[in-house]
Structures are given as structure tokens and as C-alpha cells.
Amino acid sequence: MIRPVAQFSEDFDADAGPPPERARAPGRFPYLDGLNPEQRAAVEALDGPVLVLAGAGVGKTRVLTTRIAHLIASGRARAHEILAVTFTNKAAREMRERVSVFTGSHQGMPWLGTFHSIGVKILRMHAELVGLRSNFTILDTDDQLRLMKQVLQAENLDDKRWPARALASLIDGWKNRGLDPAHVSPSESAAFAGGRGAALYAAYQARLKTLNAVDFGDLLLEALRLFRENPDVLELFQRRFRYILVDEYQDTNAVQYLWLRLLAQGRGNVCCVGDDDQSIYGWRGADVDNILRFETDFPGARVIRLERNYRSGGHILGLASGLIAHNRGRLGKTLFTDAPMGEKPTVTGVWDSQEEARVVGEAIEQAQRDGTSLDDIAILVRASFQMREFEERFITMGLPYKVIGGPRFYERAEIRDALAYMRCVAQPDDDLAFERIYNTPKRGLGEATLAILHEFGRRAGVSLMRAAQMLIETEELKARPRQLLRELLKSFDRWHQRSGEIAHEELAQVVLEESGYVDMWKAERTPDAAGRLDNLKELVRSMGEFPDLGAFLEHVSLVMDVESADAGERVSIMTLHAAKGLEFDLVFLPGWEEGLFPHQRSLDDNGRSGLEEERRLAYVGITRARRAAKILHAANRRVRGLWQTSVPSRFIEELPPDHVEIEETASASGFGGYGVSRFDAAGFGSRYETPGSRRAEQWTRREEAGAYGRGGLRPAEPRGLPRPAPSAGFAAGARVFHLKFGPGSVVASDGPKLTIDFDRAGRKLVMESFVTAEP
DNA sequence: ACCCTCGCATTTTTT
């Protein structure tokens, strides 16, 4: 339960009057001057729980940063006593920059960051309390998946029928909801491998612990567990954080909420900023209810609405408001503006996606002639496959564009390989990194050898690298792989030594060259090889921005992306999700068709709440526009290679007519030269008036039949730490049995290494853990 | 051990 923190400072109550009359020492807080009354209230309501409902374009970031400045300037807290959490690194960076304008850059904000980065920081301080060492590694999705596969294989599950991906997303969901394996209900556990879901989750967690690793979900879940199980540590942080600020509160999931609530129970000074109408991440665990419940969760909470919009023209605002009004379960906010009505948003029907791209391209050229910068124009799509049509069109037109949110830098194969090398140098026990590069570039080491390393490592409870080190001393491996492995280990030894001598970026250069990795790409004559080499150069360069290898690797695992400063004006193409928080003069919203937007999958999986989230996405899209918004829908679209006819989105019918202009291009309205008759015959001639009942279910739904409820529950086989090899301590003369070499007699022993005369295979040097006493 | 071919799936995405 939350301790009620109802009393506000008298300071605040005294402020209830109209702001201009307030006679604070004039000029003492100059940053308050430019704020409107609501913004100012949000900045000055420092004590107790506060919910700031900040609609689109109301100056939310300004309020947050000014609030931080005010906390510091008014002497309530010092910078290191303020916890400020965001969701993205970008938001954190932006906030940091803007705060430093007020505070001077010398006073950093050590506790301003993403949920994950703050989680890591706290976990590193108290790692041992959750069964980790403080230098734990953070696995990305790739490592996570490979580990999951290993777990599935160890359990002898058909990875066709029970794909690692599915398990990963299941576990992710559980972690998002704050559930550890013991708390997964049997009915949910039944969703995977006939009830073994929770057991697999437990096995996966055990593997993570032995690797001294966490995945992204753990950064939050373990941070929560830390606080739950260690009240003294919790209290430490409750006292440290005199004030807590949370950005994008509508995007918090259950773990984040629970974690925040624990911290907020201390001082009760928690300020959450968000907009229930912009909650678009339900599919990855965000729970809008968190923001809807705020006043119940934090009794005595003050709610401040920021409704004065500084971004868009009146018609755009009216359009967005009219649309979002169709959602139930809102906290309710009405954006208004003093700006003129401006341009009416348009809805344009086109024949197909090609025409859509063409129409948009032409409109952009027109806007450009009228003086709009390409940087101020964006195309916001529902699904990324829609981007291609625009890209192709823009390339033929010679229109510069950029795709926001494409494959990220640190996710590229060459970057991940290079990072794996560096991880192996920095942390020789990082098995996942070792596996990744152990035969990259191809050095003749295959699955068979890796399996032996795994087997030995598991039995002896050591990492792959250590297992390899031990095994090359023996004859367990065939001569060739043994030699190859020896060379690889020698290289790592050498690099490890040099890591103390030369700068880390220099070391990276050396490693990439000596390992043959650079040569591998040089030898590859594919078109993108050159780009990959460039990326590697960029990687080495960017390492120089960090004090040491460890700091760099930490940054990479948390940030996953690199800032790209590209010159020249460009149109932006991105998904609606990626557009949140951005704004443009001119926004194109293509693909407003049933099945695509709202997306069929969203409807199928989540029904009404799915639909409402889609509608919020539409709301986000429209409110990105400052001057003009242009909605388009195509009658025909190619999906997965085949053409489908489509019906305009129900969202189009929901738009308030006063704020929208309906247009049809010649070809779509049936007057042009394209397949008129077919189009009209299909009944799309007046499709704006088409009743919702006409919406065809043309998007085939995928059935996941048989995935649930199959089989009974099975008790989980406990999978703990790797069992240490039974140390039988074979003395000379003992009779032993080796799986590969058969029976033999021990001649001599040197620690775990045994010299054995095998009855059939002759004298061999093998690891003790590979032999058993002769039956 | 490596390469090639076949089959399958394909919303949204941060950390």
C-alpha cells in the first residue's frame, strides 16, 4: 500500500491564485516566466503525487525539464537526489541536455535515464543480492534467443513445434508483468510445450545466472526483486530519491509500475507525466491502466491537465480530438489552440499503393516548391512493408528520403561479431560471445568440436573458453581442431595481454585484423561488404568516445543505436510508432484501410482494446502535423505478393466532417483510365459513405489451433547450477571407461588430467570428467 | 564442414 501523502506544501496552496499576481522574489525563477498557467502549476506542484496529463504538443518536455530546474533552484533537492526516468535513450538525452541549460553542465543528473539504465546501475551496486556478480553481462535479443534454443534442446523439445521465439516472447511477457517462474500460473504455463512453460522459464533463468548474465527484462524484474527482498536497500533508495519524475507514464508496464511504486512509497514525491491517448505500446506490455489508476494508487494525487496545444492548426486538432473521442476509458482531455484553423486535413482515395506513392511524391514536390523543407515532411505508415513502395518511388523521382527506425547499428551482423570479439577479450567467460565468433571467420571449427566444449564445460562447471583451454592439453579432441583451437586461444591470450597496454579502440582494430575478421569481409565480393567494413571503422571510431572497453560495452548493450548525423534535407519515412514525440509541418498518413489500419492482427488478438490502441495510433499520427495532415487509402494493395482489394479504414468514417476535406484522385473515383468498371463494381465508388457493415474480412486470420491446452502438467525437473564433475580421483592402476576410447587403465594423473592406457585406443591424455569407473 | 535448396512466416519495437 501506498502511504498517503496528501499534504501539499503551503507554498503550493498559496499559489492557487492567478500566476501573474504571484509575488515571488521577482527574477528569482526567471525560467517560470514563459510558462502558461497550467504548465506553471505542473512545474510548481513539487510535493506529493502529481499526475500531469500532457496531450500532444503541449510543451511536456519543457514542463519536465523546468520542473527539475525548479527542484534544484528552489533548494528542494540536489541533482543527485532526483530520479527522472524515461523510456528511450533519446528522451533521456534530450532531457539531460535541456536540464543542463538550467543547471550548468557541471552538475550532472546521475539518476536521469531510461528504466533499464537505472535498473542496471542499481543492480550493479547490489548484484550479489540477486545472485549475480556486479560485472554481469547484458544479453541482447540475439543472445537471448540462442540461449533459449539451448534450453529447449536440453529439454529435448522439437524446436519446430515449440520455437524459441515463442518461448522468448512468452517469458518476456511474464517478465513485463513482474512474474518470476514460481509465480507463473499453471494455466499460463500450459501455453507452451504442454505445460512446461514455467519450467523452461526457470531453466532459462538458471542458465542466465550461471552465465552471470541478465536479459533486458531482468534489468527491470531483478531490480524489482532486489527492492522486494531487501527492504534495507529499498529504504536506502527511497531516502536517496527525494523527488521522482516519470516521463511517458502511459507506457509503463507492470514491473516498472511496481518498481516505481516501491520507490514512491518513501517520500511520496512522484510526478508522472503522460497521455493516455498516446498509449500505443500495449502489445509489449504497457498497461494504460497504470495512468488511469493513478489517483487511486496515489491518494491525494493532484492532476494537472495540459491542454493548450502549441503545435497544430485548429482543423488538425479538431480532427484528432474528434477521432479519439470514439475511445472509451479515457481520462478525458480536450486540446485547444489559439492558432488559426489552418489547412483542412484531407482524405484521398487512390487506386493502389503505387498510385499512393506517386500522389504523395507529387504532393511533396509541390510543397517543396512552396518553400517547405524536406526535413519538415514525414510519411507515417502503420507497418514497415509499406515503406518500400515510397522508397522505390522516391528513388526514381530523385527525392531524398531517410527511413527512421530501420535496422539499428548495433544489430548488424558485423557489428555484433566485432562486439563478440571484444566481449571475449574483456570477459573470457562470456560463452554466448565466444560461440558467436568461434568459427567466424571460418576457421574449420564446427559443431562437433563445439559440442565437446559444451559437454565438458557443463560437466566441469566452466566457461567454453576455459573448457577449451583445458581440453587442448588433452587428446580428447582430434588433432586438427585441437590445433585450431589452440591458435584461437593463443590469439585471445595475446589480445587480453595487450588490453592493458594499448587504447581499447586500438585494441579493437588489432583484434579485428589479426582474427581475420576484416579480411573475411574484404574477401567477400557482395555489394554490401564495403558498407560493412565502413561500419566496422565507425565502430572502432565510436569506441574512442568511451573511457574504456567496459564502459563502451555497457553503452552498447543499453543503447543499441548510434547517432547518425546526416547532412542534407530529407523526407522522413517511419512507422507511426516511431513518430511518437516528433512533429512535422506536413504529415502523410497512407494506408488507412481496414485490415492494415486498424491492423487485423490487433483486432483479432485484442478486440476492442486492440481497436482503441489502433485509434490512439491514428491520433498520434494526426497530431504529429503542424500545418497539414494528408490521409490516404488505396483500393488495392499487394500483400505478400498478391493483390487484395481493400475498404477504407473505419477511422475515416469517424473523422469529424467539419475538419476534413474528402478528395479522390481521378483514377480512384472512377473517372480516370484505370480499371474503372472493376473498381465501381466492387462498390468502392462512394466508399466514404460505405457503411461499416460492408467491411470484408479479407485479411485471413492465422489460426494458432492446437497451441493451447494440450497435455497435462508435468513437474519441472529442477535445473540448477552445472553439476561439478564427480571427482572420483582415479589413482594409477584404476580401471576406467571412456565413451569414445572404451575401457583402459589409468597410468598417471595430473590434477584433472589423466594419462590412460586404453585397451584398444592406446595411451591418451584425457580429462577426468570424461571417464567413469569401469562397470 | 560447407553449400545449396526448400519451406515457412511476414504489425507495431525499446531496452
Add this chain to the structure above:
DNA sequence: ATGCGAGGGT
């Protein structure tokens, strides 16, 4: 259409 992964063939 396309790309990725797995399995089989060389």
C-alpha cells in the same frame, strides 16, 4: 516477393 532457418546433399 522475400528473407531466414533448417535439413539434406556433396
